[in-house]
Amino acid sequence: MTEPLVTLQNLEKRYGHSMAIHDVSLQLYPGEAVALVGMSGGGKSTIMRLIAGLEKPTGGRLTYQDPAPVMRVMYQDDRLLPWLTVQDNVGFGQHGQWVTDLLAAVGLSEAAEQYPAQLSGGQRQRLALARALLAKPQLLLLDEPLGALDALTRRKMQDLIMRICAERHLSSLLITHDVQEAARMADWIIVVKDGTNVYQTAGAKGQEAATVAKVGEDVLRVILDEQVRA
Ligand SMILES: Nc1ncnc2c1ncn2[C@@H]1O[C@H](COP(=O)(O)OP(=O)(O)OP(=O)(O)O)[C@@H](O)[C@H]1O
Numbered sequence: 427m428t429e430p431l432v433t434l435q436n437l438e439k440r441y442g443h444s445m446a447i448h449d450v451s452l453q454l455y456p457g458e459a460v461a462l463v464g465m466s467g468g469g470k471s472t473i474m475r476l477i478a479g480l481e482k483p484t485g486g487r488l489t490y491q492d493p494a495p496v497m498r499v500m501y502q503d504d505r506l507l508p509w510l511t512v513q514d515n516v517g518f519g520q521h522g523q524w525v526t527d528l529l530a531a532v533g534l535s536e537a538a539e540q541y542p543a544q545l546s547g548g549q550r551q552r553l554a555l556a557r558a559l560l561a562k563p564q565l566l567l568l569d570e571p572l573g574a575l576d577a578l579t580r581r582k583m584q585d586l587i588m589r590i591c592a593e594r595h596l597s598s599l600l601i602t603h604d605v606q607e608a609a610r611m612a613d614w615i616i617v618v619k620d621g622t623n624v625y626q627t628a629g630a631k632g633q634e635a636a637t638v639a640k641v642g643e644d645v646l647r648v649i650l651d652e653q654v655r656a
Pocket residue numbers: 441444445446447464465466467468469470471472473
């Protein structure tokens with residue numbers, strides 16, 4: 427049986443007297459795409475920061491596959507270095523075949539010598555994705571990375587991320603406020619509410635638009651506490 431990359435058991439994080447998350451249990455398996463959705467302040471980013479090792483839990487258990495998976499985070503603000511060219515933002519001065527391949531994979535070969543300020547929002551996010559891929563991660567942590575993009579560019583980025591994850595057998599954990607995006611991209615959707623995971627359902631990754639739409643609608647109803655259609 428395949429071992430999970432990451433396992434959370436009754437995970438808890440407090441900030442002083444304030445409980446950010448509690449009783450969060452979930453497993454991330456190799457190659458799987460999981461989406462965390464829910465109202466603002468529910469605890470999604472806290473869960474991701476704990477998994478990324480950026481903060482320590484105050485309770486419960488957080489365990490990783492041995493050896494620990496390489497993880498990289500991608501944020502909405504792309505955190506590019508404006509004084510470096512596109513290829514240097516990816517390779518930090520190394521111009522090996524791997525950097526060339528990464529730029530080609532995200533469709534930025536032509537822009538290798540340009541600077542971030544010369545790129546469109548979609549190109550900047552593609553560059554941020556290439557940079558996240560440099561370390562050959564097994565798990566991509568996607569903290570609402572597409573939130574600032576227009577609908578068409580966003581759709582293309584969704585497809586690019588899905589294609590790259592499939593080709594490289596990468597797992598992903600996506601935080602999104604867009605339930606349709608979650609339905610479209612995820613194998614599993616987890617609803618986080620008041621600091622804990624309250625609901626899990628299959629996503630509709632790779633399925634037809636009508637199925638994606640229904641899954642997204644149903645998840646929205648769960649978030650809004652409305653009854654889910656049979
Ligand atoms: N560094 C911190 N110090 C104190 N409280 C925090 C800290 N980080 C998060 N919290 C609290 O923990 C709770 C969960 O926040 P979190 O950012 O994880 O939610 P979220 O679901 O990611 O929200 P959003 O969708 O708005 O990003 C909130 O009540 C928040 O105020």
